[in-house]
Amino acid sequence: MRFEDLVRQGRIIWLILVIVLVGSAAQRDTSFESGIMSLLPASQQQPVVRQASEHIADTFSRRVFVLVSADTVGVASQAMTSLAGELSAIAGVAEFSWQAGAGQLRQFDDIYFPYRFAILDESVRRSLQAEQYERLEQQALQYLYSPLAASGGSLIEDPFRLYTARKLNQRSELNIRSEQGKLRVSGHEAPTFLGVLTLQDSPFSPRLQTQIFNSVANVEGKFPQEVSVELSGMLVHAAAGARQAKSEIQTIGIGSLLGVTLLVWLAFRRWAPLGMMLLPVGIGCLVAVSVTVLIFPQVHLITFAFGAGLVGVSVDYALHFICERSAGDSATRVLYRLLPGLTLGLVSSGLAYAVQILTPFPGLQQMATFSVAGLLAAWLTVVLWLPAFSLKAEPGAERSANVLGKIRLFFPLISGKLLLTIFLGGVTVLAVISISQSRGIDDVRLLQTSPAALLVKEQRIQQLLGMSGSAQFLLVEAESLQALLVKEEGLREALDALVTRQQLGSYQALSVLVPSLQRQRENIALTGRLYQARITDYFASAGLPPTVATAALEQFSAYQDRTLAAVDWLGRADKAYWQSLLVGVSEHRVVSVIRFKGVTADTEQALQVLAADQENVYYVDRIQAISELMEEYREQITGWLGLAYLLILLILAGRYRVAVWRIITPPLLASVLTLGILVQLEQGINLFHLLALILVLGIGLDMGVFLTETKYSPRTWLAVTLSVFTSLLAFGLLALSATPVLYHFGLTVLLGLVFVWLLTVVFRVEPEGKTDDQ
Amino acid sequence: MNNVIRVLMFVLMTGLASVLWAEPVSYSVLAQVTQASEKMQGEFTQTKFLAVLQAGIKSSGRFSYQRDKQIVWLTEQPVENELIITPTALVSRQGGDELLRLDTRNSPAAIVLGDIMFSVLTADWSVLERYFSVNGELNDGHWQADLSPTDESIRQSVARVELQGDVLLRQIVLHEVNGDSTTIQFKNLQF
Incomplete structure (x- = not known):
């Protein structure tokens, strides 16, 4: 079968495949995620x-x-x-x-009053333990003489006002009160x-x-x-993120689209090439989305953002085809000639992206899948579909290629120029020093997409409501509810100590709301001792007859066996009380959360130690976890990027032998210089800088491979130059974005691509004999 | 005994009413008649009637307030105790020792107490209007107002509040749901 027929048949098969892929992906009910966890x-x-x-x-x-x-x-x-x-x-x-739940306070009375001797306020319990009976008595008298209407039982039911103390000390999670x-x-x-x-x-x-x-x-x-x-x-x-994205699409997006259009029109003076250029990228992204959706049950939004960027490299393939075609050769012959270069470009860029599939990170795996599928699809579209476009010989392209050729001659060649070599070497050493002194930045704020004003407003509201942070908490796991409460009570001794030392604002725990049965029995015994020691004196000092003391003692004995089982409490209390504290209940496993207000850096360490000392207690700091995650990703990508360079070096060395240095050095050096500058500009390197360097690698490799393949022909120069500058317009302009993630990505692409182009020019060999286009 | 007081008061009120021309009381009328001063101090006597014991516990002392800032309630007899109520906290002290401190911002039970006490003692009618409906009479500059809680959370502990006064508040009777009542009389008011 002839090559031409093969392409023609492949064209139809590819069309069917695209339709099937997109169609079946559309059927999928995939959820899109943005949560970093x-x-x-x-x-x-x-x-x-x-x-x-x-x-x-x-x-x-969801709140x-x-x-x-x-x-x-x-x-x-x-x-x-x-x-x-x-x-x-x-x-x-x-x-x-x-x-306001009409009877929330009444519900509190209904639930807790019968257990007033078993469930005590923590301050009361401490006084009882220390036998500070005098103090308790004074407190009770103070309630008695104060003008405040302190509800909660009569003087006989609760002479020492133990229940009143508990009721008044109960804290709502937020600074709210019931009114109207x-x-x-x-x-x-x-x-x-x-x-x-x-x-x-x-x-x-x-x-x-x-x-x-x-x-x-x-x-x-x-x-x-x-x-x-x-x-x-x-x-x-x-919503703010969506609004910002929309407005940036309208400004940066339209700006870069106009830029790309203008550039392509200037080069070719025709519109058809623009369509031919965008078609493969469009199909590439469409197929990439479909494949990712088909493979992963949940697709992360970051995958799309960066995946689409990486697929953008494929604009190269179309440009080479268009540039070669503009000389007037037949589509099949052009394609036949370009195929080795195109394939090598695909394999090398694809490989650079694909290594990430091997990482244990779902985010990187998705991104790799997305970009490899996208690249492959774009490549197939160029190879199979673009030959179908009729394209007349274009003098415009030839002219542009010649102009570019002249510009190129202004740039010196590295070969034989000692001064330039020393300069580049010196700059590289400086960059390496800069990088070696840098530190990674894995701050969670990198991921924040909201405008500062919104974050300030949010903080004000949280402060107003007195919300406890949801980012740090202790997780306690036990086999049963009672065991869990006992465990929490053990932990709370350390927590109370932190609160007393003012290292911790306050905490919320299930065992505060309903103590373990063991603790409840202890409390009853403690209260009993108070009654025995003071009840007669107490009533006498209030000027009340001894019969009252007897009645109060009778009341106490009637209630001294009443304890409240946690299971019963869960059934009766409003769910709002406990659902944020009890996060998992199954037959053999109960999990609760102890939440904090006012955690300082010192406290964090104390909490970590506290959790480490105990089995089945975990200190969770979600902000810290995210930072660690980003650090891990950053380190992984650095490693895999190095591996990608090595693999590509090996593959390309097979074809180009020693000349491979001309292909590998520009992207490698560009990356080093870019990082060196970024360290100075942004005080450190983050994950998104590195992701952008993958794109720099992809484009740099394509440039090198094609130029070497065509022996640095002017048409290839035009194609690779257009490719660099369209990518620059498409992604480099993201440096103007207000979203940190996009800004870092854009800035890196901007610097990296400019360096790649300059270095490729400097590392070129000027054709001595015939190039492919002569 | 509680009932006796009420009957007595009723008789007293109706008696007065029959002699003089009486005007029904509303919050706006009260706001016009009473003097809202920024600062005030004076003496009080308090009788807390405990229903279950059918006995009254008497105390007396001095008080002072600064509108919207704080109330200091100093009980001198039979025990010395200082209660300080601010819009955000309740603090009880005895001989320099802090017996109790409640942050009322996020304590649902304490906040109602603090707020009501504050507005009753300082006759802040606009706050009382939010929590109570009012009934009563104005008679030649003397008024008597009967407040019934409209707010569910207050109805938990307070059944009724009776206030009496002229230009200034002279007496408070606070009826609790459990049958207890607190009668506070003011003397030697200065501002």
């Missing part, structure tokens, strides 16, 4: 930690705090009612809780009510975002008075 290698985390972290992160990301403020309480309250009506009607909203049956934020100047929105759908759903923001705008507009609604939660960040 899902990029963590599966084996690295304890399953229990992973599950709990996921549970917490998921709950957290939106809604604050409604106005000048008067009445208006704020009405606005909240009105907003609640709107929000509850949205399908993607699971729940909007904005009403709603949740009023305390400590805020303007009357403000709180509602908590739980989302059914993902916070990234644009539809849900729009619906919620519309409801907010409706309510704000409905009142003649000033009403302000503030939202806090992942949804707000997701």
Whole structure:
């Protein structure tokens, strides 16, 4: 079969394959993820930690705090009612809780009052343990004489006001109070009510975002008075991210598209080449998405962002074809001539990307799959489809190639130029020194995409509500609920010590809400001793008859066997009390979380030590975990990038022998110089700089391979130059982005590609005899 | 005994009402009649009636307040105790020893107490309006107001609050849900 027929048949098969791939991917119900934790290698985390972290992160990301403020309480309250009506009607909203549970305090009484001797406030317990009976008595008298209406039983039921102390000391998770049956934020100047929105759908759903923001705008507009609604939660960040992306697509995106179009038009003076150039990249990305979706059940959004960048390298293939075709040769002959170079380009870039599949990181595996599939698809499209386009001989391309050839001659050659060699050597040494003194930057803030103003607002709301951070917590695992509570109580001794030393603000734990049975029996015994020692004196000092003391003692004996089993408590107490603390309950395994407020760096270490000392207790710091994850990724990519260079060197050495240095050196040196500069500009190297260097490697290799293949023909020069500068416009302009991730990627591509081009020019050999185009 | 007081008060009130022209009381009327001063101090006597014991516990002392800042409630008899109420905390001290400190910002039970005490003692009608409905009479500059809680969380502990006064608040009777009641009378008020 002739080559031409092979291409023609392949064309149809490829079309069918593309349709099948895209079609079956479209059927898939793939979820798109943006959570960084899902990029963590599966084996690295304890399953229990992973599950709990996921549970917490998921709950957290689906929660939106809604604050409604106005000048008067009445208006704020009405606005909240009105907003609640709107929000509850949205399908993607699971729940909007904005009403103070009518009987939350009464429920507290109902649940705890019968167990007033068994479940004590921690301060009372400590006084009892230290036998500070005098102090307890004074406290009780103070309640007795104070003008405050301290509810909770009569003087006979609870003479020492143990229950009152507990009730008054109970803390709500947030700084809120009940007012007009709603949740009023305390400590805020303007009357403000709180509602908590739980989302059914993902916070990234644009539809849900729009619906919620519309409801907010409706309510704000409905009142003649000033009403302000503030939202806090992942949804707000997701929406801001989407808005920013959209606006950047409109500015940077359109800018780079115009730039690419102008460049291609200037080179060819025709429109057809632009279409021929974009088609393979488009098909490449489409197939890449389809393949990734088919292979992975969950696709990470980062995969798309960077994968698409890497597939962009394939613009090379089309450009070579177009440049060669413009000389007027037949499509088949051009293709036949280009095929070795194209294939080598594909194999080398593909290999550079593919090594990442071997890493244990799901994120890198996905990205590698995406970019390899994309490259292959783009290559097939160039080889099989582009010959079908009719393209007339183009004098424009020839002219551009000649102009470029003249420009090129202004640049010196490295061969035989001692001064230039010394200069380059010196610069490289400087860059290496700069790199060797650098440190990796794996700050979680790199991943933040939200504008600073939003982060400040978010922080203000969190402070106002007195929210505990969700990033750090202790995870406690035990076989049964009782065992878990006992374990927590053991840990709490150390935590209380930290609180006393003011190294820790406060903590929340299940065992505070419902102590272990063992602890409850201890408490009853402690209370019994107080009664025996003081009850008669106490009533006498209040001027009450001894009969009252007898009655109180009778009450105590009637209740001294009453303990509250945790299981019963879970059944009776409002779920809101415990669902954020008890993260997993199964038959032989119970997992709880101890959450903190006000954790300092010193405390972190103390907590780590505390967890390390105990079995089945884990200290989880999600921010730290993310930073460690990024560090790991950064180190892995550095390693794999080195390996990719080595592999490519070996493969290319097979074909080009010693001349391989001309191909490998430009991207390698460009990467070193870029990193050297980045270290100075950005105080260190991060993961996204390195990801961009993979693109630099891909483009640099293509340049070297094609130029060597065609013996540095002017047409190839045109093609590779266009390729570098279109990529520069497409990705380098991301350096203008406000999103840190894109900015770092863009800046690296910008520097790297400029260096690659300059170095390739400097490392060239000027054709002495015939080149391919003569 | 509680009932006796109520009957007595009722008789007293209706008696006065029949003699003089009476005007129904609303928060705006109260705000007009009473003087809202920034600072005030005076003496108090307090009787806490404990329903279950059918007995009253008496105490007396001095108090002072700065509107929106703090109330100092100094019990001198029979024991010395100082209670300081601020918008964010309740602190009880005895001989320099801190017996109790409650951060009322995130304690649902304490905050209601603090807030109500604050607004009752300083006759802050706009705050009381949020928590209570009012009924009562104004008679030749003397008024009597009966507050019923409208807020569920207050209804847990407070059944009713009776206030009496003229330009200034003179007496508070706080009826708790468990039948206890606290009567506070003010004397020698200065501002």
